[in-house]
Every structure is written in structure tokens, then in C-alpha cells.
Amino acid sequence: MAKIPARLENHPSVRAVRERPADTPAPVIDADWLRKLCLDAGVDDVGFVPLNHPDLGSEVEHAEHALPGARSYICLVARMNRDNVRSPARSVANQEFHRTGEVLNEAAYRIVRALEDAGHRAINPSIAFPMEMGRYPGRIWVVAHKPIAVAAGMGAMGIHRNVIHPKYGNFILLGTILVAAEISEHGQQLDYNPCLECKLCVAACPVGAISKDGGFDWMACSTHNYREFMGGFTEWVETIADSKDGEEFRDRVSDSENASMWQSLTFKPNYKAAYCLAVCPAGEDVLPPYLDDRRAFMDTVLKPLQDKVEPIYVLADSEAKAHVEKRFPHKLTIEVTGGHRPPR
Numbered sequence: 001m002a003k004i005p006a007r008l009e010n011h012p013s014v015r016a017v018r019e020r021p022a023d024t025p026a027p028v029i030d031a032d033w034l035r036k037l038c039l040d041a042g043v044d045d046v047g048f049v050p051l052n053h054p055d056l057g058s059e060v061e062h063a064e065h066a067l068p069g070a071r072s073y074i075c076l077v078a079r080m081n082r083d084n085v086r087s088p089a090r091s092v093a094n095q096e097f098h099r100t101g102e103v104l105n106e107a108a109y110r111i112v113r114a115l116e117d118a119g120h121r122a123i124n125p126s127i128a129f130p131m132e133m134g135r136y137p138g139r140i141w142v143v144a145h146k147p148i149a150v151a152a153g154m155g156a157m158g159i160h161r162n163v164i165h166p167k168y169g170n171f172i173l174l175g176t177i178l179v180a181a182e183i184s185e186h187g188q189q190l191d192y193n194p195c196l197e198c199k200l201c202v203a204a205c206p207v208g209a210i211s212k213d214g215g216f217d218w219m220a221c222s223t224h225n226y227r228e229f230m231g232g233f234t235e236w237v238e239t240i241a242d243s244k245d246g247e248e249f250r251d252r253v254s255d256s257e258n259a260s261m262w263q264s265l266t267f268k269p270n271y272k273a274a275y276c277l278a279v280c281p282a283g284e285d286v287l288p289p290y291l292d293d294r295r296a297f298m299d300t301v302l303k304p305l306q307d308k309v310e311p312i313y314v315l316a317d318s319e320a321k322a323h324v325e326k327r328f329p330h331k332l333t334i335e336v337t338g339g340h341r342p343p344r
Ligand code: B12
Pocket: 097, 127, 128, 137, 138, 139, 141, 142, 143, 144, 145, 146, 147, 160, 161, 162, 163, 164, 170, 171, 172, 173, 174, 175, 215, 216, 218, 221, 222, 225, 226, 271, 272, 273, 274, 276, 277
């Protein structure tokens, strides 16, 4: 051990440490041990990637900022129950997203504890929120789970820009642990894409955020799907501030919208759609009903979401607005600012 000031040598904690046998962590973490640790902690699949993976150059500064000395990523995958995600009752789907997120965060927490006990420095950024709101509206996420999952061989990006696992399809959430050690084996990227290019995600998205060629209008998605998150919430508060009295506020925001915002604040935020994930038939475990009877799959999975009468939030003069009005005239188009405004 390194030398320390003499006055500390007699401190009871220092003496206790000196009297313990020194435990030096293994310089390289054994991949089999780590895989078992992760699966036992409750995840459904796991892969390992070195920090310097050639496809992940843009993540390095963020990983090193969050855990100085980080050397490897541990990519965690947790399955979601499919029919919960598909239900037109979106409270059912939202509970599934949040519950699976908790399972993943809990597993990641336990894995990090075991790594710490084995002498390794490691952190488990959240699978979703909380994020770094001090950087909002810039990149608020600590680590980008999707490219790491792809590099770890956990799946490939579908047309809808979500990772599709070869077995579980897109009914997965992702987590990443950063660890300041090397791991003895790494995952290999899939040599095919499980995406079938069926374009059901394109047909399902109420705001037309997904193009057939894989283009993604994140502004359209976030304005609607994230109505009760950062920007939409800011707009809701501004609407309260700008209303001259309760009556005017109620004219501007319906009781149902206020109740939904209350639910987001009290429990966990309501996603408004995620229909792209709901309808995706890709993945070996997911595929059979689609292969057996495509018509029946469309009628039971796609059509109920398309037919649902619901508010859809769009920016003025946007392609998303034109899309809803043309493709889903039975849905209620609501024009919003989404809390976006030019920087001051
Ligand atoms: C930012 C973000 C979003 C944003 C942007 C989505 C996006 N494609 O990047 C919005 C708010 C739109 C979003 C929506 C959803 N998300 Co999201 N999201 C994230 C987050 C925090 C980072 C994503 C990321 O790495 N983006 C950068 C690169 C890798 O993404 P990309 O697709 O290659 O590139 C796009 C973005 O860069 C975007 N873009 C360009 N400029 C900007 C600027 C800003 C400010 C933003 C936000 C985006 C953006 O346009 C690019 C073109 O597609 C991750 C959690 C995490 N910490 O990783 C979850 C995550 C990707 N989301 C997830 C999910 C499930 C969803 C939703 C289904 C939410 C829901 N429950 O309703 C929808 C699906 C929308 C879709 N089809 O992609 C899962 C995906 C799981 C999977 N199987 O892949 C993740 C991994 C969360 C998790 N822990 O599992 N999400």
C-alpha cells in the first residue's frame, strides 16, 4: 500500500484495513462468471463490449465522464410481456414499460454491488429516467444503450430505430453498466437484421414519425409520445401561468389531460403511443402468430391501435399534423408548441 501521513497510521479504520489480507481484484473479469452473475440477477440476456469498440467512438467521452477510468460496457436486456405492450389500454402498456425498467434497474444495481464486492469500480446509469436534466435540451442521457446493445450482439436496429433481439424481438428494454476493468470475452454483432421490413411500424405510428426507408422524425415522436415529459410538461405549466383564471385554464386543457398529467407526476410518466414496438412481429419468439395468419395479426394487433380514438399532439404546420389529419381523421389532433422555443 502507498505511504500515508503518519498521523493516519494510528486511525482505527486504517489499522483495520492494514490487518486485513489484501484482496487484489482480478485484472480481467471472467466473462462466464459475469454472465452468470447477470442472468442470476434477473436479466434475460447480456453481452460485453470494450469501451474502445470502433462503432462506439462517440460514446467514449460520455462514459469516461460518468465513470473516470471506464474500460468496458455490460449490456443488459430484459424482456417485456408482449400483449401488455400491445394493449390499446395504454395504462397497461405503460405499467409494462415501467415495471420492466424497474426489473432492469434492480438487476443492474445488484450486479454493480457484486462487482464492487469483487473489487471493481462500476456504475449503473438508469435505463431511462432520471437523466442529466442540467444538459436539457441537449443530450441528457448518460449512456446510449442502443448502439452498445448492437455492438454487443444483442440485436440490430429495425426500421423503427429500436433494437430487435433475435429471439425476443423488440419487446425488450436495455440497460448498460460501465465497469473500470476489461472483460475476458466480447459479444459479436449479428450477421443479419431480425427486422422483416414489413413496415407495420410505419403504418402504426399515429404521427408518421417512421419513414419506410428507416428515417425517423424524433421531434414528431417526442411531441406526441412525450407529451407529459420535459417539454410538454413545461408547456402545461406555462398554460397555467398564462391563464387568467381556472375557467380559462379548463378551456385550454381538458379535465382528462389534467388527470393524465397528474397520473404522470404521481406514478410514472405516461407514454402516449409506442405503437411501433407494439406491432412489430420480428424475433423468433414473436413471429409465429404473424406467420400463421397475417390478416388475423393485423386485425388483433395493428387495427385496434389505428382505430383508437385519442388525442394526438402535433406542432403547427408539421408533417405530423398533416399525417394525422389524412391517415387518422377519427383521432383528435391537438396543436401544441411542445415547450420548444428558440434559445434566448
Ligand atoms: C433519446 C431517446 C428517445 C428519443 C429519441 C429516439 C431516438 N431514436 O433516438 C424519443 C423521445 C423520440 C424516444 C422515443 C422512444 N423510446 Co427512447 N430513448 C432515448 C434514449 C434516452 C437515448 C436514445 C439514443 O441513444 N439516441 C441516439 C441514437 C443512438 O439514436 P438513433 O436512433 O441512432 O438516432 C436518432 C436520434 O439521434 C435522433 N435525434 C437526432 N437529433 C436529436 C436530438 C435530440 C435532442 C433527440 C432527443 C434525438 C435526436 O434522430 C436520430 C435518427 O433516428 C434511450 C435510453 C438511453 N439512455 O439510451 C431510450 C431508448 C432508445 N428508448 C426506448 C424506447 C422503448 C422508446 C419508445 C418506445 C418509448 C415509449 N415507451 O413509448 C419510443 C420509440 C421511438 C422510436 N421509434 O425510436 C428504448 C429502446 C429499446 C429497444 N428495444 O431498442 C431505450 C433504449 C430505453 C431503454 N432503456 O430500453 N426515445
